[in-house]
Amino acid sequence: MMTRTERLVLRPMTEDDLPPLRAILSDPVAMAAYEGAFDHDESAAWLARNLRRYDEDGFGLWAVDLPGTGMIGQCGITRQFVGDEPVLEVGYLFQRAHWHRGYAVEAASAARDWGFRELGAPTIWAKVRDTNIASMNVAIRLGMTVRRRFVVHYRGVDMPHLGFAVDR
Ligand SMILES: CC(C)(COP(=O)(O)OP(=O)(O)OC[C@H]1O[C@@H](n2cnc3c(N)ncnc32)[C@H](O)[C@@H]1OP(=O)(O)O)[C@@H](O)C(=O)NCCC(=O)NCCS
Numbered sequence: 001m002m003t004r005t006e007r008l009v010l011r012p013m014t015e016d017d018l019p020p021l022r023a024i025l026s027d028p029v030a031m032a033a034y035e036g037a038f039d040h041d042e043s044a045a046w047l048a049r050n051l052r053r054y055d056e057d058g059f060g061l062w063a064v065d066l067p068g069t070g071m072i073g074q075c076g077i078t079r080q081f082v083g084d085e086p087v088l089e090v091g092y093l094f095q096r097a098h099w100h101r102g103y104a105v106e107a108a109s110a111a112r113d114w115g116f117r118e119l120g121a122p123t124i125w126a127k128v129r130d131t132n133i134a135s136m137n138v139a140i141r142l143g144m145t146v147r148r149r150f151v152v153h154y155r156g157v158d159m160p161h162l163g164f165a166v167d168r
Contacts, residue, residue, distance in 0.1 A: 003110050003111075005106050013050055013061070020095070022043050024073065024094065025046060034154070050074075057078075072098040075091065075108055077111055078091055080127055082148055089126060090112050121168065123167050124168075126142070130159075142164075149162060
C-alpha cells in the first residue's frame with residue numbers, strides 16, 4: 001500500500017522506522033490518551049504488532065512521510081472492537097511538532113477512503129477516549145458522528161470511549 005495526498009506519503013512501516021515511531025510513542029503528551037509514554041520495549045512491541053497486521057490482515061497503521069522531512073506520523077486502518085463489535089478503524093498519531101497543520105485529517109481522509117475503496121468497508125470507525133478532544137475534532141472533520149459509548153480496558157485502566165463512525 002502506498003498512497004499520496006497533496007502533502008504526504010502513506011507507506012508501510014519497516015523495522016527502520018522505530019526511531020521516528022519512538023518520537024511519538026515516548027512523548028507523554030502525545031500518549032496521554034494511552035495512559036502515558038511507551039518505553040523502548042513497548043514501542044518495539046507496537047511496531048512488531050503492526051508489522052504482523054500487514055502479514056495477517058494485509059493492512060495496518062502506515063508510516064506518514066512528509067517529503068523532505070521524513071516520517072512525522074502514523075495513520076491507517078486496523079481491525080478493532082467497539083464494545084463486542086468487530087470494526088475497521090482509522091487510527092492517527094502524529095509527532096507533536098507536526099500538529100495543527102491539518103496533516104492528521106489529510107492522512108486519515110486518505111486512509112478512510114482506502115478502506116471504503118479497497119476493503120469495501122460499509123463503515124469506518126474511530127475509537128476515541130472521552131478526554132481526547134483533538135482526536136474527536138479529527139473524527140468530526142472526517143465526517144464522522146458519535147455512534148456508541150464503551151469502555152476500553154488498557155494498561156490497567158478503565159477508559160470511557162466514544163465510537164465515531166462514517167458510512168460509505
Ligand atoms: C489526534 C492528533 C493526530 C490531531 O492532530 P491535529 O494537529 O489536531 O490535527 P490535524 O493535523 O488534522 O490539524 C488540524 C488543525 O490544523 C489546522 N490547520 C492548519 N493548517 C491547516 C491546513 N492547511 N489544512 C487543514 N487544517 C489546517 C486546523 O485548523 C486544525 O486546527 P485546530 O487544532 O486549532 O482545530 C494529534 O493530537 C495526536 O497525534 N495526538 C496523539 C495521538 C492520539 O491521541 N491519537 C488519536 C487516538 S484516538
